[in-house]
Amino acid sequence: PGSCVSPREYHCYKLQIRDGDFNVLLFGRRLTQQYIVDMYIKIESIRLAFYLQPSTQVLIRADLYQGLVDSVVAGETRACMTGKRIVLPPKFIGGPRDMRRRYLDAMALVQRFGKPDLFITMTCNPQWEEITRELEPGQSPQDRPDLVARVFKAKLEDLKDLLFKRKLFGEVVAHVHVIEFQKRGLPHAHFLIILKSNCKITNPDQYDEIISAEIPDKDKYLVLHDLVIKHMMHGPCGVLNSKNACMENGNCRYHYPRTFSDTTLQGKDSYPIYRRRDDGRRVRIRGAVLDNRWVVPYNPYLLMRYNCHINIEVCSSIKAVKYLFKYIYKGHDRASFVIESRGDNVVIDEIREYRDARFISPPEAIWRIYSFNLSEMSPPVLQLQVHLPNMHLVHYEDSDNLDNVLHRESSSKTMLSEYFRMNSIDIYARNFLYKEFPEYFVWDSSCKSWRRRKQKRIQIGRLVSAHPAEGERYYLRILLNHMRGAKSFEDLRTVEGTIFSTFREAA
Known part of the structure; x- marks a missing residue:
């Protein structure tokens, strides 16, 4: 082997x-x-x-x-x-x-750190120099998916370094990103970024510092102007082209053309309304004359650096968060x-x-x-198992003696049982909910035990989900999400000195 x-x-x-x-x-x-x-x-x-x-x-x-x-x-x-x-x-x-597990893990980050601040989409440009110069005579980028994938991966790593290590938009406290592939085959990445509390983007003036939704002045910014025209103009669609791919039931599903706006305004339910002034700038694209209403929001520095479609939006409302996470984890x-x-x-x-x-x-x-x-x-998310008393999984070989298996110390140990044990012997441990435990304690799967965390790097805990139809396990999960310092299952069923017979009654 x-x-x-x-x-x-x-x-x-x-x-x-x-x-x-x-x-x-x-x-x-x-x-x-x-x-x-x-x-x-x-x-x-x-x-x-x-x-x-x-x-x-x-x-x-x-x-x-x-x-x-x-x-x-x-x-x-x-x-x-x-x-x-x-x-x-x-x-x-x-x-x-x-995909469902990843979505729930991502929502655990939102529960811990708050809503994302930025949503970034980066799409591969098949005309990147790194791709075209490696093509053999007669080849096109679609003939070399290996080149396309490797160059996009390299650009993606550079973008991650720029965002997370060099802190382009501020210190990032949590993030998720997903790679997807268009029907025509080009890879693209979706980023959701949560910034540290002192780096939050909170008002329209800050939006304008990092996001533009206008055609640049051709005389002052010729290269940027050409890149916006090439990569960041939507459509035309609607009355200009009713057969465009974005059309659904006679309307553009991305809501273009947008309305003119002299200033950036805070959005109510989704993205902000970015500044799109009626400054007379017009460009002819795909047989139609387009203005600022058709510009996809972009960051000038990122667009100049990566020379591809790279859309950036501010997540202005918590109502947009669930949609965004389901969008990037749709499969x-x-x-x-x-x-x-x-x-x-x-x-x-x-x-x-x-x-x-x-x-x-x-x-x-x-x-x-x-x-x-x-x-x-x-940071990574640890799934914390939730099981009823004596309903945990025990692994054994066909040749094992069942009496020995039952009396084996590891057979009775689980994340949950060891959480109870730590609360019994460690006063410090009683300060935390079960889901908060991985931030302060490390789970050692080899010996099945929790030990205090020594390094600053944290891990977020998430209780695995339970369906209401599961009955007792569902109510056990509710109790674990609200009661600190429980030392046993009986402790969870105890409310103000009264021991209830079921977790449902206690909940």
Whole structure:
């Protein structure tokens, strides 16, 4: 096994550029695109086949029932559903449970640090010099998805360094970003950034310092003017072009053209109304004459630095936050159709639902083959399991003696039970809710214990979700979110000296 490589590693090796080595796989144009997509589908099919194994499904369902992962529907927590649901676990990157877990983790950051301040979208420009100069004669950027992915990854790392280490807009206390792929294949990144309290963007004057939504003066800023015209003009759509891709029911879904505004105004429910003065500047784009009402908000420095479509918005309202997080964690492109059979013995196959009608473009396939991250989050979020008494998961081998398993010390240890134990022996620990615990204590999975955190780098805790139909576990989760210093399950059921028989009564 030490000399073996995985299919992903093998194809990653085969799709590299090497000096003095003619790699025929990179010169097939459309065949190169097809090869990359086919090889990634093979890799993903192997991973999915592993999760289809009966023994793997038993372990996955055990995780679901014992409160180690988030509930998605009420049915999966009921015993009657055993064997009727084929589960795609949250460990499978890009699956629906993985995207839901990431969304809930991101909302945990909002709960801890407040709403995001900035929403940034960066889209790959296939005409970047780093891409075009590496093309062989007769090749176009779409013939080399490997180049497109690698150059975009490099630009993305530079943007992250600029935002998080060099603090372009101030000190960032938390952020998430997700990589997506357009139908035509170009990768783009969505960033949601939460700034430190003393760096918050709070008034329209500050908006104008970092965001512009106007066509620059061509005489003063010729290069910037040309970049805005090339990358940051929407449309034309509406009455100028009713067949544009953004049109829905006769209206632009992005609400262009916007209205003129002499000053920037605080938005009520979503983004601010940016300054768009009627200064007489007009440009002809795609057969139409457009003015400031058609400009997509941008930051001049970022646009000049990256020479691509890079949209930046201020999140002015908490009402926009949930929409934005669901937008960036909506999952992969798919065709939408459902074929259902009626009856009681319907098998809900999440793996088949994920695989059927999946749309994969060559840049996405090469991105996954190269094992580049699809999303990142900082600070990290730790999922805290929520289970009823004696309902936690115990792992053992077929050859183990069950008496020995039951008396093994690690068999009775869980995140929750050790939280109770720390509250019993450490007065300091009693100051924190269960969800606050990872900020001050570190979970050691090898010996299953909490220990005090020594480093400044923190981790945010999040209790895995529970559906109201789960009954007692749902009310247990409510109590854990509100009671500090609980030393046992009985402690959670105790209110003002009265010990209630159920968590529901205590809640």
